[in-house]
Amino acid sequence: MRRVFRWIGIAVAAVVVLALLGAATVAVASWRRIGRVHTVNVVVPRSIPSDTAAIERGKHLATAMGSCTYCHGPDLGGQMIQEPSLFGTLAAPNLTRGAGGLGTTFTDADWVRAIRHGIHPDGTSLLVMPSEAFVFMNETDLADLIAYLKQLPAVDRDMPSSRLGPLGRTLLVAGQVSLITDRTPLLPFPAIVPPGPTLEYGRYLAGYTGCIGCHGPGLSGGYVEGPPGAPPAANLTPDPTGLANWTETDFDHALRRGVRKNGTPIDIFMPWPNFSGMTDIEVKALWLYVSSVPAKPFGNK
Numbered sequence: 517m518r519r520v521f522r523w524i525g526i527a528v529a530a531v532v533v534l535a536l537l538g539a540a541t542v543a544v545a546s547w548r549r550i551g552r553v554h555t556v557n558v559v560v561p562r563s564i565p566s567d568t569a570a571i572e573r574g575k576h577l578a579t580a581m582g583s584c585t586y587c588h589g590p591d592l593g594g595q596m597i598q599e600p601s602l603f604g605t606l607a608a609p610n611l612t613r614g615a616g617g618l619g620t621t622f623t624d625a626d627w628v629r630a631i632r633h634g635i636h637p638d639g640t641s642l643l644v645m646p647s648e649a650f651v652f653m654n655e656t657d658l659a660d661l662i663a664y665l666k667q668l669p670a671v672d673r674d675m676p677s678s679r680l681g682p683l684g685r686t687l688l689v690a691g692q693v694s695l696i697t698d699r700t701p702l703l704p705f706p707a708i709v710p711p712g713p714t715l716e717y718g719r720y721l722a723g724y725t726g727c728i729g730c731h732g733p734g735l736s737g738g739y740v741e742g743p744p745g746a747p748p749a750a751n752l753t754p755d756p757t758g759l760a761n762w763t764e765t766d767f768d769h770a771l772r773r774g775v776r777k778n779g780t781p782i783d784i785f786m787p788w789p790n791f792s793g794m795t796d797i798e799v800k801a802l803w804l805y806v807s808s809v810p811a812k813p814f815g816n817k
Contacts, residue, residue: 545689546680546685546686546688546689549688549689549695550640550641550680550688550695551640552640552641553638553639553640554633554635554639554640554641554697555639556629556633556635556702557702558625558628558629558632558633559628559704559705560624560625560628561624561628561655561656561658561659561662562655562659563659564624564659564662564663564666565659565660565663566663570659570660570663571660571663571664571667573657573660573664574660574661574662574663574664574665575664576793577653577657577660577661577664578592578661578664578665579790579793580790580791580792580793580794581721581724581725581794581798582650582653582661582724582725583725583726583787583790583791584611584661584665585790586787586789586790587608587644588608588609588610588611589608591612591668591669591671592610592611592612592665592668592671593610593611593612593614593617593671593672593673594607594608594609594610594611594616594617594671594673594675595607595608595675596608596675597644597678600681601681601683602681602682602683602684603680603681603683603684603687604643604678604679604680604681604683604684604685605676605677605678605679605681606643606644606678607644607675607676607677607678608644608675609675610671610673610674610675611665611668612668612669612670612671613668613670614670614671614672614673615670615672615673615674616672616673616674616675617670617671617672617673619665619666619668619670621637622637624662627662627665627666628658628662630642630645630647631645631647631650631653631658631661631662632647632650632651632653632658632700633647633651633697633700633702634647634648634695634696634697634699634700635696635697641695641696641697641698642678642695642696642697643678643679643680643695643696644678644696645696646726646729647696647699647700648696648699648700648701648729649723649724649725649726649728649729650724651700651701651703651724652703652706652720652723652724652728653706653723653724654705654706654707654708654709654720655705655708656708657724658705680693693741694741699741706720706723711797711798712797712801713797713800713801713804714801714804715801715804715805715808717801718800718801718802718803718804718805718806719805721798721801721802721805722735722802722805722806725791725802726787727752727802727806730749730786731749731750731751731752732749732815734753734809734810734812734816735751735752735753735758735806735809735812736751736752736753736755736758736812736813736814736815736816737749737750737751737752737758737814737815738814738815738816739815740785746785747783747785748815749786750786751812751813751814751815752806752809753806753809753810753811753812754806754807754809754811755811755812755813755814757813757814758811758812758814759806759807760811761777762777764800764803767799767802767803767806768799768803770782770788771788771791771792771794771799771802772788772791772792772794772799773788773792774786774788774789774792
């Protein structure tokens with residue numbers, strides 16, 4: 517009997533040792549990934565405007581098109597995205613010049629580095645930021661957005677730093693979760709497309725507003741990397757599993773009212789409350805673009 521207990525003890529000890537070794541491996545590998553310093557060529561727009569029209573355009577980009585307020589809160593003073601859990605803590609920082617805000621220290625280059633490249637001023641990757649979409653924003657729009665962010669009313673709010681917990685680190689090492697820098701290509705500013713109800717302008721909008729980032733390069737939908745429980749993205753192509761038989765009005769109602777053609781509500785993980793601020797021209801341009809892409813089955817990228 518003692519022999520049996522002895523072997524059980526050895527087996528338990530072996531399991532504990534293996535678990536500790538696994539945890540140590542995950543810790544070291546994840547720290548290397550998270551702590552890696554990225555060197556990028558930060559190209560600041562030639563001039564950051566200060567006129568009223570540019571700031572108003574920047575406000576529209578932040579509240580409707582880029583959906584900054586979706587993560588950072590209506591006052592852009594920061595808010596929690598994922599409360600502390602085994603996955604981690606995800607918090608959108610305070611962007612204003614108030615106490616605890618990035619606006620007190622950020623330079624123009626820091627804004628560009630964070631928005632277009634998903635990188636902290638120290639060169640490490642952000643954990644939450646749709647830079648893989650914002651990298652497709654042209655120089656003029658980025659300058660207007662930064663102009664608006666730099667004059668935000670001060671909000672005093674300290675936000676915790678985002679960090680991955682044991683589960684999040686394990687998923688990172690396993691390749692099930694990626695850092696922002698893993699998903700963000702290094703690209704020059706795109707050409708400036710004149711705003712208007714055109715397919716070309718719709719293609720441009722689909723890039724930086726996140727349509728392509730969430731729904732895939734072919735807009736066919738599927739798995740979306742995000743907080744636990746994030747719903748799959750819908751198929752936006754003219755396929756029977758997507759927007760076949762949809763009209764422009766159906767698309768408008770989905771985008772700006774959060775209602776599908778069949779009347780069911782759309783999960784607010786798709787930031788339709790922000791998109792409700794889009795103009796008729798912007799909605800028209802997006803509709804022309806999504807109507808033009810090849811039909812693909814759901815999730816076929």
